Amino acid sequence: MTPASRQSPLGLPRVRIALGFAGSIAVFATLALAVDWAAILRVVSRAETLPVAIAASVALLAYLVWSEALRALFLASGADLSVRACLGSYGAATFVRLIVPVGQSLGPVVFVYLVGRHTDRSYSADLAPTSIGEATTHLLSALLAITGGLLVFGTSAPVQQVRVLQIGLVIVLASGTFVAALLWYRRASIREWILGAAALLRVTLGRVSERLRRALAPERVDTSVTHYYETAADLADDPRLLVRAVGLTTLGWVATASALVLTASAVGVSVSLPLALFVVPPVGLLGFLPLPGALGGVEVALTALLIHLGGLGLTTAAAVVLLYRLCTYWLPLVASGLVFTWLWTVGWDRTKRAR
Numbered sequence: 110m111t112p113a114s115r116q117s118p119l120g121l122p123r124v125r126i127a128l129g130f131a132g133s134i135a136v137f138a139t140l141a142l143a144v145d146w147a148a149i150l151r152v153v154s155r156a157e158t159l160p161v162a163i164a165a166s167v168a169l170l171a172y173l174v175w176s177e178a179l180r181a182l183f184l185a186s187g188a189d190l191s192v193r194a195c196l197g198s199y200g201a202a203t204f205v206r207l208i209v210p211v212g213q214s215l216g217p218v219v220f221v222y223l224v225g226r227h228t229d230r231s232y233s234a235d236l237a238p239t240s241i242g243e244a245t246t247h248l249l250s251a252l253l254a255i256t257g258g259l260l261v262f263g264t265s266a267p268v269q270q271v272r273v274l275q276i277g278l279v280i281v282l283a284s285g286t287f288v289a290a291l292l293w294y295r296r297a298s299i300r301e302w303i304l305g306a307a308a309l310l311r312v313t314l315g316r317v318s319e320r321l322r323r324a325l326a327p328e329r330v331d332t333s334v335t336h337y338y339e340t341a342a343d344l345a346d347d348p349r350l351l352v353r354a355v356g357l358t359t360l361g362w363v364a365t366a367s368a369l370v371l372t373a374s375a376v377g378v379s380v381s382l383p384l385a386l387f388v389v390p391p392v393g394l395l396g397f398l399p400l401p402g403a404l405g406g407v408e409v410a411l412t413a414l415l416i417h418l419g420g421l422g423l424t425t426a427a428a429v430v431l432l433y434r435l436c437t438y439w440l441p442l443v444a445s446g447l448v449f450t451w452l453w454t455v456g457w458d459r460t461k462r463a464r
Contacts, residue, residue: 134405135405144423144424144427145424148424149424149427149428149431150428152376152424152425152428153376153428153431153432155376156372156375156376156428156432157374157375157376158375159375160371160372160374160375161371161372161375161432161435161436163371164367164368164369164371164372164375164432164433164436165368165435165436165440167364167365167367167368167371167436168364168365168368168436168437168440168441169440169441169444170364171360171361171362171364171365171368171437172199172200172203172361172441172444172445173196174357174358174360174361174364175199175246175357175358175361176195176196176199176200177192177195177357178242178245178246178353178354178355178357178358178361179195179199179220179238179239179242179354180192180195181350181351181353181354181357182238182239182241182242182344182350182351182354183195183224183228183235183238184347184350185238185343185344185346185347185350185351185354186234186237186238186340186341186343186344187340187343187346188228188230188235188238189228190224190227190228191227194224194227195224195227197223197448197451197452198220198223198224198226198227199220200444200445200448200449201219201220201223201445201448201449201452202216202217202219202220202223203216203441203445203448204442204445204446204448204449205219205449206396206402207401207402207438207441207442207445208401208402208442208446209401210398210399210400210401211396211397211398211399212396212401212402213396213397214397217239217240217243220239221235221236221239223452224239230336230340231332231333231336232333233332233333233334233336233337233340234336234337234339234340235340236337237336237337237338237340237341237344238340238341238344241341241344242354242358245354245355245358246358246361248281248285249355249358249359249362250362250390250391250393251281251390252281252282253359253362253363253366253386253390254386254387254388254389254390254391255281256383256386257366257382257383257384257385257386257387257388258383258387260383260386261381261383261384261387261418296338299334300331300334303330303334304327304330304331304334307325307327307330308325308327310325311325311326362386362389362390363382363386365389365437366382366385366386366389366390367382367385368433368436368437369385369388369389369411369429369433370382370385372429372432372433372436373419373429375432376425376428376429376432378419378421378425378429380415380419380421380429384418384419387418388411388414388415388418389411392407392410392411392414395407395410402438402442404438407430407434407438408427408430408431408434411430411433412426412427412430415429415430
């Protein structure tokens with residue numbers, strides 16, 4: 110697929126979004142029966158302003174550095190991508206992640222479409238650094254969570270529990286290395302598998318969709334796979350940019366965890382950075398739930414973890430999570446929504462005219 114043939118992906122599934130928010134409202138309605146919202150809001154109203162403001166700034170910084178981490182991978186792959194172009198594309202894709210149910214899986218697709226207006230490359234070529242960036246983000250989140258767990262429980266938990274964390278660390282490292290090696294050194298076999306799957310889809314679903322049948326033509330699929338692996342190979346040409354991407358991705362997770370530490374301090378309780386690193390990345394996986402930004406699911410899970418592992422009371426833990434989500438969900442939602450709106454009304458057409 111050439112860049113010129115790409116269509117605007119900015120139309121959003123309104124019914125799906127409405128159903129997702131309805132699900133989140135149902136979760137909060139259920140919670141209302143178990144918690145004292147008046148007491149929670151009193152704790153929130155007494156929170157110190159400065160730590161919350163810093164937490165909000167740090168949360169936005171996380172998205173900025175994650176955008177720069179992706180840009181480093183694009184630069185390593187040979188694309189000439191500016192900070193503004195990458196941040197705009199990443200911001201709009203973040204809005205999709207946060208507002209569409211299961212947006213965690215849709216966000217990268219939107220980013221590839223949008224960034225393609227600036228890279229002048231095929232979709233598959235832009236997909237390579239994007240998918241590698243996503244894989245790096247999830248791998249580092251697992252490593253940081255396990256490391257945080259070891260720091261939290263290393264001196265106080267039973268030896269058996271610490272051993273489980275140590276084994277988990279080894280498994281994550283080994284599985285990440287194995288999958289990367291499999292995808293690279295067995296790429297000929299993977300190419301055949303992809304071509305076989307495309308052929309199967311072409312003779313089944315392709316019968317009811319002419320557009321899908323053309324997209325799954327063997328020569329187009331083979332070209333896409335070739336572009337993907339060629340671009341992925343280019344990433345190794347500049348190790349410094351790869352190190353920068355890993356470092357910035359790690360910084361983004363630390364910043365997001367720090368926001369939890371800061372919001373806890375705002376209400377007068379303590380949550381250590383290792384504990385925040387232990388609970389924040391796994392909770393982020395709830396983004397694959399059919400709720401917009403895992404709204405409701407994250408609040409329940411994070412509150413339970415702070416009660417069980419942080420020793421906080423229900424009211425205090427809920428207040429901390431409420432402030433944390435204000436900084437890490439609602440504020441980025443508004444900021445990224447402004448970027449998305451600009452692209453929808455002005456930026457997309459302006460980019461097409463510039464081309």
